[in-house]
Amino acid sequence: MRRALLTLLSLIFLCTCGRAQGSTADVAFTATLSKRKMLTNSTVEFTLSLTNAQGTDLKAPPFNDFKILDGPSRANRTTIINGVASSAQSYTWLLQPKRAGELTVRPATIRAMNRMYRSNSQRVEVLAADDGDAGLAPDQMLRAEFSTTDAHVGQQIILNLNLYTANNVVSRNIMKEPTFDGFFSQPRRQYDGRPRTTIENGKEYEMRTLGSIALFPTKIGRLTVEPYDMIVGIVRYRNVRGRNRRFMEQVALSSDTTFINVRELPLPQPRGFSGGVGTYRLDVSTDKDRMTTDDALTMRVTVVGEGDIKRIKAFDPVDKKDWEVYAPKVLQEELLDSPSGIIGRKIFEYKIVPKRGGTFVLNPALVYFNVDSSDYVTLAPESFTVVVAGGTGKINYDLDSLQTEATLTLLPVDPQDIPVGRVYGNDPSRGVLYWLLFLLPLLGAAGAIGWSRYRDHLAGRDPAELAREKAAKAATLRLQSAEAFQKEGNAKSFYNAVEGSLLGYLRDKFKLPIADLSRKNIAAQLTTAGAAPELVNRYDGLLQRCEMALYAGQTNADDLAETYQSAKALIIDTEKTVD
Structure with missing residues (x-):
């Protein structure tokens, strides 16, 4: 019994020490200045922050090169993110420099968690004021x-x-x-x-x-x-x-x-130039490395870079002497926002068929104009070895899906090759063109009668029903890209598309500049246009949901269908009720 009690006390002690060490590891004591450059007649705030601890025995740095205009003012803050709590204790002084030059605020010290913490030093460049x-x-x-x-x-x-x-x-x-x-x-x-x-x-x-x-x-x-x-x-x-x-x-x-x-881009442009201008990255993948002449190789080419991605044209990824290259499909073309600028991404999918057997080394290359070097660059990051064996002559792919371009060639015909007993070109009534010309007036009259009845039908329909149909079409058109991302389960791109669709719809409807597309301005514009408060609140709530998803990471693939329907209903209700 005594041994068990000692064991329990030891475990409690170890857990307590572990918690104390974990808490100590999260404690930080930092110094910040509100400016890096200033004038002698200006002021700057100097702040000492202690996180995840309560401090005592603060020893402030000597402010030898500054006048203390105010402080220290003290503040405490506690935040809880995802169930994890953190605290901050801060001290702030308002300072004015006594002279020009590069001035330094030396470190401060504070006692917390039974140990002393030392802050970093800070520097500010002070320029003489010229009145x-x-x-x-x-x-x-x-x-x-x-x-x-x-x-x-x-x-x-x-x-x-x-x-x-x-x-x-x-x-x-x-x-x-x-x-x-x-x-x-x-x-x-x-x-x-x-x-x-x-x-x-x-x-x-x-x-x-x-x-x-x-x-x-x-x-x-x-x-x-x-x-x-x-x-x-x-x-x-x-x-x-x-x-x-x-x-x-x-x-x-x-x-x-x-x-x-x-x-203009320098001339002459190199062979195989893709049209891209900027800086790009090329990623290539293939679906097989062994095949026969009866098969088609699928190659996916992804181009990513800081440039107008629409200028990137399809290029031949292999040598056409050895391969039949069919027109590629563009699987994706999009623009992505980043802190450095707009990033473009374009994905091509090629179907290529070997013309003969053998071992081939494929080295797809992108030729573009690099704005940093002001020169054309050939980017070929990876090679692929494909072994092609002879086939049976029975193809294992669908030519119709390859989007090949057919060429029609007209050749002269020898009269002796025309079968005996057939008549060519003597009886016009046997041709399709003859009957089309004969029936054309009848078809035109029937079409005019049908169009007239359709217009009468529209004139007799309920105006509210027509307004609903028009609104539904507008909503569907605006949210096409969001619907595609919803089907893929791509939550972040989905919320970005929904937010862009709503903001674009409101911008076009009310002729708003881009700078006025804030939630506050949108609410004011809708209210001025006569929208009901319930509709205004729905817009604000949905835009807030998009912001939380994009900037707070609160994306959930299960909510995409509900969000899509809410956005569609918003556009429909706006079209019906707001002029």
Whole structure:
């Protein structure tokens, strides 16, 4: 009994130690500065954060190069994600630099979990304030900034719409967007929209990216990107009878007109050029490495890269001297958003048939124009060895499914080869064309009568029924891609397609700019258009579900059918009730 009790106490002690060690491993003590570059007349926040522990005996760093304007202010936060709790304890100071130069905030220490923790050090670059230059610089600037203004046709260009402000901007409204004539444009969502501090012309600004678009030039020459027009709301104060009153000032901003110089690809273009411009990756797979001349080899070619994927044309993946290459099927062509830009993906499926037996080394290659090296590149990442044996002459594949192009050749006929007893070309009544011409007026009259009756039938139908049919067709058309992903069970692509279909439908219906497609603006637009509150709430709920699926990882393949029906019903009900 005593031995069992000792064993139980030992297990409890070990578990307690294990928990303590696991908790200690998660404890962190870090220092951060809110800016990396600033002026001497500006301020910066310095924060010490202790996670997953309660600290004591805090020893702050010596702020020798700074004035302490406020602090330390203390805050505690607890979060629970997927049932796992975490806590954070923070201390924040508001500092102003005493001099220009690269200033360092040295480490701090704190006691937690019966041990001392030491933070990292932080550096900030401080520039001398020039009141003369700063006085001439505007308080707000709107800029359309491009990754390059000198590109080749088909090359991806990233446009970031950036707002620079030295004031407290509380509202933004884009009034006009460029038409992007001469470009194929694709809006992006995965861009860094966090505020960043920058210094220009002696003035410190908070810069924030409001939107990002990938542009692909479709023609050569000097292309024009028109300005963005925006209204921003800025908090101001004025003295009224000895008291400061807060008010909102509406300020109009416009970006500059920008010119993009687009060049044609260098000539001569190499043989087998796919049309791709950018940087690409090639993946190839085959369904067999041994076959006979009676078989067809299936080869799947996947092209992925940062370029206009629509420009990628099918190319011959093998030597046509040894293989019969049939027109490929395009299994997939899509654009994917990424933090670096738009990624295109195109999948070809080839059917190729050997012309003879033997051992063949297949080395599919993609020829494209690389924008980094400004030269044509041949990409051949992998070789395949296929052994072909002689067949029996009985093919094991369906020629109709290979999409082969047939060629009709007319050859002269020797009169002696015409069978005796047959008459050719003397009796027109024996030809099909004769009877078609004879029956054509009768068929035309019958068609006119049928069309007239059909129009009468439509005129007598219930208008509500016609509206329902029209709405159902609109919903089905909008959600075609989402339905395809639903059948595949591809949850993330499905929710992306549903969100894009709903936003695209609302954008087209209400003529909204891309920047106004937020849930708040959508709700306001629907309400203004006379939509019932129940319909507005359904839109908000479904768009929120899509956001959770795309950005919080809450995707569930079992919910796809319900989400698809909800999206379809939303478009149908909107078509029926909102003008």
